[in-house]
Amino acid sequence: MAKSKYLPHIAYDSVIFGFSEGELKILIMEYHNTGLFALPGGFVETTENLNDAVLRGLRERTSITNIYLEQFYTFGDMSRFKPAVMQTLLEANGINVKGEYKWMLDRFVTVAYYALINYKDVTPQPDAISDSCEWYPLKKLPKLILDHKQIVDKAIQTLRDNLDRKLVGGNLLPKKFTMNELQKVYEAILGIKLRRTTFQRKMLAANVLKRHEKQFLGKAHKAPYLYSFKK
Amino acid sequence: MAKSKYLPHIAYDSVIFGFSEGELKILIMEYHNTGLFALPGGFVETTENLNDAVLRGLRERTSITNIYLEQFYTFGDMSRFKPAVMQTLLEANGINVKGEYKWMLDRFVTVAYYALINYKDVTPQPDAISDSCEWYPLKKLPKLILDHKQIVDKAIQTLRDNLDRKLVGGNLLPKKFTMNELQKVYEAILGIKLRRTTFQRKMLAANVLKRHEKQFLGKAHKAPYLYSFKK
DNA sequence: CATTATTGTCTCAATTTGTAACAATAATAA
DNA sequence: TTATTATTGTTACAAATTGAGACAATAATG
Known part of the structure; x- marks a missing residue:
């Protein structure tokens, strides 16, 4: 054989x-x-x-x-x-x-x-x-x-x-993403809703995100920043 | 073959x-x-x-x-x-x-x-x-x-x-153990010293321990309680 | 009966987290 | 131009958790 x-x-x-x-x-x-x-x-x-x-x-x-x-x-x-x-x-x-x-x-x-x-x-x-x-x-x-x-x-x-x-959630997103998109990933993984302000504070405090230019989507409100993960 | x-x-x-x-x-x-x-x-x-x-x-x-x-x-x-x-x-x-x-x-x-x-x-x-x-x-x-x-x-x-x-630390000890013994196990695993009072509070709050009779060792001080893990 | 070492608990400060408020937009509607 | 709307980033304060020490309660010993 x-x-x-x-x-x-x-x-x-x-x-x-x-x-x-x-x-x-x-x-x-x-x-x-x-x-x-x-x-x-x-x-x-x-x-x-x-x-x-x-x-x-x-x-x-x-x-x-x-x-x-x-x-x-x-x-x-x-x-x-x-x-x-x-x-x-x-x-x-x-x-x-x-x-x-x-x-x-x-x-x-x-x-x-x-x-x-x-x-x-x-x-x-x-x-x-x-x-x-x-x-x-x-x-x-x-x-x-x-x-x-x-x-x-x-x-x-x-x-x-x-x-x-x-802090691996970002791997499910494009290189640049908004805080809201990142939060939705975390919510999907954990299966629970997260509080917006707490999530934002936690992610920023972790010091793993780099902030980029704002993302203008033509929506009637403030444009969010884009972020990427530092490496 | x-x-x-x-x-x-x-x-x-x-x-x-x-x-x-x-x-x-x-x-x-x-x-x-x-x-x-x-x-x-x-x-x-x-x-x-x-x-x-x-x-x-x-x-x-x-x-x-x-x-x-x-x-x-x-x-x-x-x-x-x-x-x-x-x-x-x-x-x-x-x-x-x-x-x-x-x-x-x-x-x-x-x-x-x-x-x-x-x-x-x-x-x-x-x-x-x-x-x-x-x-x-x-x-x-x-x-x-x-x-x-x-x-x-x-x-x-x-x-x-x-x-x-x-909370698996207890598996390294006999069924019954003192809080001090449990703390020493945690310290050995983590490689750091832990604060006695904080450790005790945390373990008790976790609600996984059952308290038993005191252990008298003939030492010149208060005898510690024995504990075991609930299952 | 005072002394000693250790334990269990309590107190208060420091830190972290929960919750809401608020000002700053970026478009849209008036 | 000027309100209106929805969403964002940040701040403010309350609630909860944790850090750090104080202290009374032992269980032996001298």
């Missing part, structure tokens, strides 16, 4: 967050002719760093380089081993599961990452065996295969826990 | 924290005749949950069941692939690396966990190929193999980040 290009038994899955229309969305793949939905994931080449494999996958799906990426948990329960599901996916794409791709039916431990990207920068790209890669609001996810719903839940939980400590 | 009992390419390592003499310590293994030191780790059986594999390993090393255990990161860089080191370990124990154990020389991705245990409950047990499993103060660790020092550093960092949010 020829050695596979990839490490067996090890996969990754990525929860790719974007922000649009005031809500959090994530990228979900739908597989050809199966009605099965899954997180974008992939495998690790035998001589590739784990993190690099994930970045590679993200580039392929989003065409973005320089992505904010964070590993958050590795899922390794036996309950996620469902070869029948993988078999359905592969066969729907005419792949012979007896041959070269047999290893894909084995048990996998998956390392899960979440990514934060600027929604507008992305043109989702399906991969070879999926017919779509699309944004779904967190509140309206389709039924996902295996334990992918659990993975999403843990991702959002981790993101919430990290939000204050790492 | 006979199938191995374990998943190839996947390992776990555990940073087992204990508290004694006012400082944090972790369990380190020393391998026979090699002068090599490493974290206690192991492999995952082909039909075993990842988390169960780690618990199994902990039971073998510490003879404790019911351990506070938390997964914190999965290390998968190529730079941690050093077959020569593993070969030294195995050969020093008379294991033929050409045979049944060849898979141990492959590249491994390791899932890292930290555990918090009551120091006094433990009688460290070396495994088959190590001649000791001993407590080392965090500040006086021997040089560790591969990226194990990095793993330890990330463990303590994660523990610090989680300390307030999860």
